Every structure is written in structure tokens, then in C-alpha cells.
Amino acid sequence: MTSARRVLVVGAGGLGSPVLRLLARSGVEHITVVDDDVVDESNLHRQTLYTTADVGLSKIDRAMRVLRELSPALSVSGVEGRFVPSTAIDLLLEHTLVVEGADNLATKFLVADAAHLCGVPAIQAGAVRWSGWALCALPDSACLRCLFEDIPQGRIETCADAGVVGPVVGVLGGLEAALALRVLRGERPGGELWHYDALRGALRKTFVRRRNDCPLCSGEIQDLRTERYTAACAA
Amino acid sequence: MSVTVRIPTPLRTLTGGADEVAVDGATVAEVIDHLEANHPGMKDRLCDEKGVRRFVNIYANDEDIRFLDNLETALKEGDTLSIVPAIAGGASR
Numbered sequence: 358m359t360s361a362r363r364v365l366v367v368g369a370g371g372l373g374s375p376v377l378r379l380l381a382r383s384g385v386e387h388i389t390v391v392d393d394d395v396v397d398e399s400n401l402h403r404q405t406l407y408t409t410a411d412v413g414l415s416k417i418d419r420a421m422r423v424l425r426e427l428s429p430a431l432s433v434s435g436v437e438g439r440f441v442p443s444t445a446i447d448l449l450l451e452h453t454l455v456v457e458g459a460d461n462l463a464t465k466f467l468v469a470d471a472a473h474l475c476g477v478p479a480i481q482a483g484a485v486r487w488s489g490w491a492l493c494a495l496p497d498s499a500c501l502r503c504l505f506e507d508i509p510q511g512r513i514e515t516c517a518d519a520g521v522v523g524p525v526v527g528v529l530g531g532l533e534a535a536l537a538l539r540v541l542r543g544e545r546p547g548g549e550l551w552h553y554d555a556l557r558g559a560l561r562k563t564f565v566r567r568r569n570d571c572p573l574c575s576g577e578i579q580d581l582r583t584e585r586y587t588a589a590c591a592a
Numbered sequence: 593m594s595v596t597v598r599i600p601t602p603l604r605t606l607t608g609g610a611d612e613v614a615v616d617g618a619t620v621a622e623v624i625d626h627l628e629a630n631h632p633g634m635k636d637r638l639c640d641e642k643g644v645r646r647f648v649n650i651y652a653n654d655e656d657i658r659f660l661d662n663l664e665t666a667l668k669e670g671d672t673l674s675i676v677p678a679i680a681g682g683a684s685r
Contacts (some may be wrong), residue, residue: 462678485679486601509647555613563654571602
């Protein structure tokens with residue numbers, strides 16, 4: 358049964374670290390964390406949930422331990438693995454909202470699609486180098502596909518190959534947590550798109566409108582067929 | 593007529609690191625053409641044969657040009673164009 362404040366966090370890395378820390382003590386009743394990776398020393402500058410002692414250990418195990426230490430009353434569970442189409446719907450239906458901090462666009466679009474199909478608000482973000490964005494998508498507002506249409510192929514930088522500055526994901530993760538808490542308290546920030554550019558010292562908010570030809574909002578996408586995500590990844 | 597174009601970090605390799613450039617043009621299309629002339633390679637990063645690439649957003653001031661006149665959106669002196677590309681990043685994988 359879905360209670361009022363159950364949050365699914367996809368990715369326990371650079372974005373997920375501040376999201377998890379901030380939500381843990383903000384009145385959220387339950388957090389489920391999804392990640393398939395281990396702690397890597399090269400990521401510690403931005404993955405602030407972890408220490409050098411955690412290197413090589415499961416991020417899910419470490420993240421759950423940190424969350425329990427931060428907030429003993431918080432209910433926490435972990436899913437060690439990737440967020441995939443076969444389990445996405447069931448996971449979403451158990452939660453009030455999803456906060457996404459994945460580092461690949463296929464997962465971002467999968468989260469957007471699954472959340473929309475389940476009627477669950479999605480808070481999403483992306484960051485590379487010195488800048489990034491954060492978006493709030495409510496079931497009746499613009500979604501990630503209204504903004505970027507489909508999974509880009511080629512020429513897209515990810516933090517895995519271009520890197521990302523630690524404070525950038527810190528700020529964007531903080532923005533995601535703020536958007537999540539606003540949704541949980543009944544506000545409707547759907548369509549808000551925040552842009553952060555650390556080099557310019559600029560934080561800006563714009564508003565994404567729903568596109569009539571958005572395949573998700575128009576109902577064209579009605580399932581999570583795996584090839585929609587894997588084909589783009591393989592391209 | 594000069595407008596200011598905000599360049600996102602992934603495209604700053606084409607502008608010598610500049611985060612903002614002043615470009616002439618009365619429409620978004622003209623600005624992109626001038627951007628290409630001054631910073632070769634830019635147009636290909638922003639547009640394909642159908643228009644603006646689907647994973648790139650261009651805002652005229654704070655409005656998505658898809659809700660205006662797309663590449664034919666008229667600009668006036670002092671306007672700002674912002675380019676917002678799709679980027680991933682957060683977890684380590």
C-alpha cells in the first residue's frame with residue numbers, strides 16, 4: 358500500500374548522495390534506493406555518502422547504513438541492481454514519488470516513462486562538468502520527453518566520460534530534494550526546470566510546457582518495452 | 593542587431609571556453625548561422641536536417657522556441673538565447 362511519504366531514489370551516486378542525505382531527515386517515512394555499483398575512489402569527490410573506507414563496497418549497503426545512522430526512525434530498503442523495465446512499474450507503484458539521479462539517459466527516460474504511466478511524480482536531474490538541470494514532472498505537467506523528446510544518440514556527454522564537478526551535483530541534488538519536499542507537502546512545481554551553471558555562478562528557473570506531440574503525454578507510449586531503452590543505449 | 597547566446601559547458605570547446613557570446617541575427621536561424629560562422633561546428637551540434645536536434649532545447653529569453661516560431665522566432669536587440677542540451681550525470685554508472 359502506498360503511504361504518503363514513500364520515496365524511490367534511482368541512483369546513489371553524485372546526485373543521489375545529497376538527495377538521500379537531505380530527505381532522510383525531512384519527514385519522509387520510507388526511502389528505497391536503487392543502484393548496482395560499488396563505491397569507487399575516483400567518485401568520492403562527488404558521492405558524499407561515502408568515505409575512503411567504503412571503496413569497493415556495495416553502494417546500496419553503505420547508503421542504507423548511512424541513512425539509518427542519520428535517521429534511525431526512517432524505513433529504508435535497497436535494490437541492488439539497475440532500474441530496469443521489468444521491475445520499474447512495480448517499484449513505482451509502491452512509492453509516492455521518484456527522484457532520479459542516474460548517469461545515463463536511457464535510465465532517465467525509463468524513469469520518466471514509468472513514473473508517467475504510474476501517475477507518480479518524478480524529480481529528475483542531469484549534470485556534466487560545471488552545469489546541469491533539474492526538472493519536476495507531475496502526472497499532468499510536462500515530462501522529460503516534453504523537454505528532450507527521446508533518448509539522444511551519440512555526442513552526448515556523461516559524467517563518466519566528461520566528468521562532473523562535485524559541487525554541481527551537490528547543488529542539483531539539493532534542488533531535487535527541495536522539489537521532492539515541495540511535492541510531498543502538496544505544492545505543484547510541475548514543469549519547473551532549474552538550470553545551474555557553477556562557472557557562471559548562475560541559477561535560473563524556466564518552465565517547460567507540455568507538448569501536444571509528446572509521445573508520453575499523448576498516450577502513444579503505453580508500456581516499457583525494453584528495446585525502447587536498450588536500442589538507444591546500443592546505438 | 594546583437595543578441596546574447598548562453599553557451600552550455602559541453603559546447604564551450606567551440607567558443608574557446610566562452611560561456612556567453614554576442615551574435616547578430618534577427619531570428620534564431622540567423623543567430624545559429626552566425627554562430628556557425630564564428631564558431632565552426634556549432635550548427636551541427638544544435639541542428640539536424642529537420643531543425644533543432646530533439647535533445648537540444650533553445651530558449652529565447654525564457655521561452656522554449658518550440659512554443660514560439662521555432663527557428664523563425666524573431667529576436668530583438670538585447671534578447672538572450674539559452675541552449676540547454678540533454679546531459680546525464682549523477683551516479684557513477
